Amino acid sequence: MDFTLSEEHQMFRSMFRDFAQKEVAPLAQTTDHEEKPPLEILKKMAEQGFLGATFPEKYGGSELDNLGYCFLMEEMAGACMSTALTLHVHLGLAGNTILREGTEAHKEKYLPDMAEGTKLGAFALTEPEAGSDAAAIRTVAVKKGDEYILTGNKLWVTNAGIADIFIVFAKTDPQAGARGISAFIVEKSFPGFKVGRRERLLGLRGVVCNPIYLEECRVPAENLLGQEGEGFKIAMRALDYARLGTAAMCLGLAEAALREGSRYATERSQFGGPIALKQAIQNYVAESAIKIEALRHLVEYTAWLADKGERFTKEAAMAKAFGGEIVRWVADRMLQVHGGYGYMREYTIERIYRDARALSIIEGTTEIQRFIVASDIFSGYGLKIKP
């Protein structure tokens, strides 16, 4: 047992924190209020090497491991959740999926551009009828000569409006259920690829999220990721890793909420002293801190498992479920600490409250995470459960 961080991790962490506080945090309110994608911040991140941080050096990265990636997400989310999610989908979902599943040719072709930020990534799995039930996708891919022809609609594609490279899931064998799904690398410039209207959201207002329409979109056969029929496994693997990153974002956002609330409680005076002297406030703060520390350990433990190459599906689901729930709870209590001021858009906690609500939904709802945890437990008893 050893809970100390390596020097390298400490270095990464303080670099991420400095950048987040200096470059990202000051723009968070305008990013939200003006619903502006954080493109300028992404450019600066590219200069720092963040956009391809997990890639090997030859693709422009610094081989950041899972624990390091969690620090990156935690710090960015603590400064601006919209920026963190944009980065996460680009790197954690799209980039890392190519890195993990792609051929050498795929990596050479796509990863350096993604690391430089000249091309951004997105991940297109969800469809109107396939949210929690991801295997129910209807997008089809038909092989014709040395191309696949993709037809279907994808929904809630984060980064769609600003990305160039999409990981798209489609059925190459519509009769085969989950085993009939394949994954493709699709470029925005491919014929038949269209991006729909940007979604208007409760929070995450700097995030560009759109539907995409594939109208006989022509994808070169060499852009198949893995083998035909491996798409669902690729997606689930990608989501395992991504959930860990999302749990780290929950952690960062919850910490930011606690900072805002605690500071406010010391500054706000009622009944002759700072409200921090009231037990109700103390309880909110203490309970938040307890949940945050529990989440931190769950996140870091899961990252440690992942970095050792061990199975971490259950732990990632736990971290995501717990993170999504506690960040909402903490944001809610810290807004409550702010009283009427917390309801005003000029206060940071108002944005955090709206942003936090997404986290028990995106990348698998809390209900789906609980299913993953339960199915892992029951499989230990030889029982296979259905959602």
Place this chain on the structure above:
Amino acid sequence: MDFSFSKEHQMLRRMAREFAEREVLPIAKAIDEEHRVPMDVVKKAAELGLLGVPFPQKYGGMGAGEIGYCIVAEELGKVSSSFATIIGAHIGIGAMAIYLGGNEEQKKKYLTPLARGEKIAAFALTEAGAGSDAAAIKTRAVRDGNYFILNGTKQFITNGDIADIITVMAVTDPSLGPRGGITAFIVEREYPGVRIGKLEDKMGIRGSSTAEIILEDVRVPKENILGPFGAGFIVFMQSLDMGRLTLGAACLGGAQTALRMAMEWAAMREQFGEPIAHKQSIQWMIAELATEIEALRSLVYRTAWLVDTRQPFTRYAAMCKMYGSEVASKAVNIALQIYGAMGYSRDFVVELMYRDAKIAEIYEGTNEIQRIVIAENLFRDFGVRIRP
């Protein structure tokens, strides 16, 4: 024991519901997006008598009592928190302070046009440094012959910029504190020196306005003192008791809408080959929420009955507000979760309801203050006086 509503109250509910569904529901989303107070619809509500529901007919009201007013608040709360807020601030606290604390003259002069909806009321208590600690207000009223000169700034005043008549709490004797040192005044918007300051940009209830009211050497005639001199704090606290009850009723309405929407969606949305209503995770959410809504309904109408039968109800009103806002928030949170990503989209009304719901845990006394009020009342029965 009799849990049935009178014929009159049933008729009132039908009328309020019809108005809410026909006039308010269609604009609920637009007033949020456009950040605008729907004065035309407020006028229509006035024509139906909905701006004076609990007040006696001799003052231009409907005479439907607190039960009647809770019915209206519930029906309005079902379709728009913004609209329920406008009406709540007008009747529930603004005009209510005049009804509870005013003399015959004041009721004739001020309550009557308010009850008829010819004029709009606001209730000005909160200041930058006096939120939960209402007794810490700094607005001063200094006597000058037959007038009082008011100076100060009131904050977060619902209807602040649309109100014609504002009930204002001010310090008349700084040495006495809330017991004897604070007096309530009726202030007309037209009095020289009354100015509207900052309009707040809020997360939700954006179809209602929240304004700063600045009082600069405002000369208020001494006959506009509301209630006994020095007893303003009591007048305002009594008004807040009433406001809290009806806020609970509005939350009851909002929670029911959230439950209905959650169920409609769960019955329609198919995943894993069947409507998600077949999943126990969803069923549990719905069952628990419906149970809490029924508990809230009983609490709200029992409290209204206590008011109408002139029994003490302070602690119960605090419970209505606290529990009602928490049930409503929970309901909207569940609805959003069941909608999934769709619930997070501004194309659907759940998103609006989520933003709206949070304020009910804060305004008209935070839920922390409600807990203090409840505990204070309970401990008093044991002869213990607690501090906040």
